[in-house]
Amino acid sequence: MAAFKVTIANTGAVIDCDANQRILHAAVGAGVDFPYGCATGNCAxxxxxxxxxxxxxxxxxxxxxxxxxxxxGKILACRAKPLSDVAVTWLGRGRK
Ligand code: FES
Known part of the structure; x- marks a missing residue:
């Protein structure tokens, strides 16, 4: 499965995310303190x-x-799988 690069603008981190992996999971797995709650597409x-x-x-x-x-242009990182290299900015926590 191809791995794409995900740039997380809030921290400047650039992480790998497989095409079948959700961006939130890749970010948390890489040690990024990405805001999340339900991880199932229900809480925003x-x-x-x-x-x-x-x-x-x-x-x-x-x-x-x-x-x-x-x-x-908004997404839920817990439900989003990359189709290309992507860049995201989380909007929770006042865009830290
Ligand atoms: S963590 Fe709840 S919608 Fe993504």
């Missing part, structure tokens, strides 16, 4: 701006991410 704690690249979103609750937010 991991909501992030996707500032470069493309992801595939697994199923999630519309309450956590609206159609309008998705169209505006």
């Amino acid at each position: 704690a991991c909501i992030s701006d996707l500032t470069a690249g493309e992801v595939a979103m697994m199923s999630y609750s519309d309450n956590a991410l609206s159609v309008a937010q998705l169209a505006d």
